[in-house]
Amino acid sequence: MSATELAGTAPADSNRVGAIETRGIEPVPPGERTGGPGQLFWVWFAANISILGLPLGATLVALRGMNIWQALIVAAIGSFGSFALVGLISVAGKWGGAPSMTLSRAVFGPRGNHGPTLISWLSRVGWETVNTTTAAYALLALLAIVFGVRSNPVLTVISLLVFVVLTLVVSGLGHATLVLVQKWATYVFGALNVLVGAFLVSRVDWDAVAHAPAAPLSVVIAGIGVIAAGTGIGWANAGADMARYQHRHVPGGRIVAAASVGAGVPLFLLIGLGGLLSAGDNSLASASDPVSAIQVMLPSWMAVPYLLAAFGGLLLSNNLSVYSAGLTMITLGVRARRVVAVGLDIVLTLAGGVYFMLIADDFYGPFITFISLLAVPITAWVAVFLVDMLFRRTYDPDGLMDTGRTGVYWAHGGFRWSAVLPWLAGIVVGLLFTTASTSATDVWFAGPLADSWMGSNGLGWVAAFVVAGGLYLLAAVFGTRRATPEPRPADELTGVRP
Template identity: 85%
Template sequence: MSTTELAGTIPADTNRVGAIETRGIEPVPPAERTGGPGQLFWVWFAANISILGLPLGATLVALRGMNIWQALLVAAVGSFGSFALVGLISLAGKWGGAPSMTLSRAIFGPRGNHGPTVISWLSRVGWETVNTTTAAYALLALLDIAFGLSANPVLTVISLLVFVALTLVVSGLGHATLVWIQQWATYVFGALNIIVAAFLIARVDWDAVLDAPAAPLSVVIAGVGVIAAGTGIGWANAGADMARYQHRNVRGGRIVAAASAGAGIPLFLLIGLGGLLSAGDGSLASASDPVSAIQVMLPSWMAVPYLLAAFGGLLLSNNLSVYSAGLTMITLGVRTRRVVAVGLDIVLTLAGGVYFMLIAGNFYGPFITFISLLAVPITAWVAVFLGDMLFRREYDPRGLMDTTRTSSYWYHGGFRWSAVLPWLAGTVVGLLFLTASTSADDVWFSGPLADSWLGTNGLGWVAAFVVAGALYLLLGARSARRGSPAGQVGQTVAEQATGERIAGAER
């Protein structure tokens, strides 16, 4: 069955809490787009209350030498700002009713879109592996405290299995269940995080915090890049995945604000707390196991609520990531149901967790290296996608699902070179400034401009954004203005039956 035929087999009532969402990447008919920005606020809030924000803040103070005021400024600009980009991409989900990487077919062509989609999928799997590994550390520590069970390979695998099984339940059921769980679980795990944070603040060396000298402006600018790359940029290619169920009358500004505030509030608080904890003590910034590093800062009786909060926050983040990865896998051309794609993704995540915990000797080294590498092509994609949104408010549902020569987005052999070439150019330029290494002795890659100011401050992804966006505006904008396939409008299956035309929700 082709993807075009598959679009007509989806029942209209599958997006319900507790039911398996059977829709894959097919555009959501307007009648089923009933969501509001409040849903997006809680989805993004829940996805960002994990303890991984604490080490990010710790690096700003302990490794980059910022004072707390600079760290708070960097946390605010980097988190709220980067998730504003996620919110902007979410608008395309409202316009087209499809996931981010499916909408991307309209920009790059069905074949040209393979490259960005592979990168997007690798990014999601990588973040899921980090979440799964960190959560398993938390569960192992909890088992040790509650039952006296010391960590061993068998117990490690069991801990990983528990986490991925819980993720599979929520992500497998789909959008409606995910939205419901993310909101109500946030109340529980958010409250636990507040309690834990109150005790962590008691450990802050306030003299060291207040006496810390300011870092140069260049360090602050670079810090914004680090936070943006480690937070919103990593989620940008999932922006439309949840917004595709938003009602078309919802104002765009409210969607952007929901993503920016939903993620920015918890990230700002966690990154700020990480900076406070690291004043005079750099152990958290360099910890190979952040769960244990934070646990030792708490009184022993707080260990259980802390570990529960850590486990729950990571689970909420993983729910969204796995859901998005399943949609991305289908966009790549894997002909399977969405729930099966989620299951395949879970298996790969489990394998990655086993590698990190039982084979790899360093946890955060490969993690930082991984996100540094992928941040470059993802940012180049974001620049092209946002540039295209300047000239597009509508997507052809049939064209998005048709990956053959008959697609309205076939362009030249399935490639829209005016988008593919800027993406490739931005990626190459960004890599020129990048050094990817886990340590001074383990350098994976070092670009020829890595020793420049942009390179030493980790801002190669900024160069990628500027180059890709500028080239796309130069090469790709003309086709959109001429009313090429980028501006054509088609009909969803439901609209074909009623004769209603799909229209842009916001201009």
């Protein structure tokens, strides 16, 4: 079996609802790109109606001392703005018809791309484990309320299995099914979120909200970074994965708007609600389990729709993440069809969920610290990739799949050092300002500049973005960016309209 076959050579009708998508990471031919920005809107909306947005808003008010108006401004800029970056990378998916990390081969070289791709895959699997474990807790709580069944190891494993099987059904079938499910499930679980949110608003301490003092401007600026890092930055390396099926004549601005508005609206509402709930009460901001923290605010009759909404929102987010992780795994070099790669990803996520729920003493603190640390290399990759888009409108489809010495993106031993070195420099500088810890006494890593203003406000990833992007831009402007052979006519192969 050839490498192309393993990547997923697909018949023309492979992208159908209910059928297993057989296409892997190879570019989608222009004739099969029939999607529009409306599809992307619902995909990103669905992926961001998770309850994990509530603790983000709670953190802004309870731990950073903002008033509600500052928190809402931060939520708007951080969520809409960070997903605008996701939208920009999605435009590259329209240009090249391939997943983000596959397109990244043209930027870093087939071997140089292994580092960013591995980081991307680790991040995806990490957040999938968070989703899976949190959803299992929600399902266990639901079973306890409805049937009076107490949690035990067998029921815990069953809860994990239910969640990963539901994820596998949608992510395994692929793009067309994923797009349809994300749209219609959003109506159901979105309505449940509205119902629960309306009840939670009645629990807000409006007097505390009205009299909360404003935080300094520096805190607001840092808060924007926190929201961006916790929302769009984590999805940036998946931007092109869904956009590769977009019609080549869809304007790039509409793709950016679909991602920014689609994700920004639910995030803004959830983050804002989290901020309201935390005025005068910091229990949500400091809770290690957001499911339980919110559940205690509700009567038992309202806890049922809340837990259903929590489970469904996490499932919709996981569907997209697992789909993307399967493509990333193939790009990394796993010689398997897309549906098999998705299955392998699910198995790893299930194993992680079992370990953290039944064996480990603590889950959220150490694990979220680890995957949050990955924001530094991910942001450095985003910077390099976006700068590269300034100088590129086409990707050679054969070159993206040819990872050997004859490939047009081979460069120097498979590395495009003009991109790899700025990426590495961005990581090093970003880590100088970064602290990785689960508490004040449990510090895993602290950079020498971690006590600076940028470091203490968690903005190491911003330093990584500026340095990586700036160095790569200099390399391009001053001619050190290695020219690659021109691809075949782009209007025939990929569609180049911005």
